[in-house]
Amino acid sequence: MEDERDLVTFTDEEGNEFDLEVIDYFEHNGKEYAVLVDADLPEDPEEDFEVCIMEIVVNEEEDMEEFVPVADDLLDELFAIAEKRMECWDCDADDCEGCEKTEE
Numbered sequence: 001m002e003d004e005r006d007l008v009t010f011t012d013e014e015g016n017e018f019d020l021e022v023i024d025y026f027e028h029n030g031k032e033y034a035v036l037v038d039a040d041l042p043e044d045p046e047e048d049f050e051v052c053i054m055e056i057v058v059n060e061e062e063d064m065e066e067f068v069p070v071a072d073d074l075l076d077e078l079f080a081i082a083e084k085r086m087e088c089w090d091c092d093a094d095d096c097e098g099c100e101k102t103e104e
Contacts, residue, residue, distance in 0.1 A: 007039055008067060020052065024085055028078065032056040034067060035082045053078045 006022040019039035026033055036052045053075070054067040070078060 005039070008034075008036065010067075024082065025056070026081060026085060028081060033070070033078060033082075035086075036067075051079075051082070053082060 007019045008022060009017050009019050011017050020036040021039045021041075022034045022036055024035040026035070032055070034054050034056055036054060037049055041049055053070055055070055057066045057068050058064075059066050
């Protein structure tokens with residue numbers, strides 16, 4: 001059975017729709033962020049792909065979450081957090097320093 005994917009549809013400046021897949025969520029400084037990749041990732045794990053981080057903002061009037069671009073001055077910090085989290089996905093908690101599995 002295939003895992004359910006968390007897809008979000010966006011619209012570009014020309015009105016074309018495209019899907020991104022949320023591969024992780026994390027909180028930082030009281031805000032929630034999502035790590036997104038192209039929904040059609042390449043089959044080859046060695047092939048490069050783009051990663052996007054967006055802030056999740058709750059629109060209480062419409063009772064929905066909105067994905068908002070992150071300020072440029074935060075990107076390096078957020079990418080470092082996301083990269084560390086991805087390194088820990090398949091780790092053995094006893095061998096991983098800084099992994100959230102070891103913080104439990």
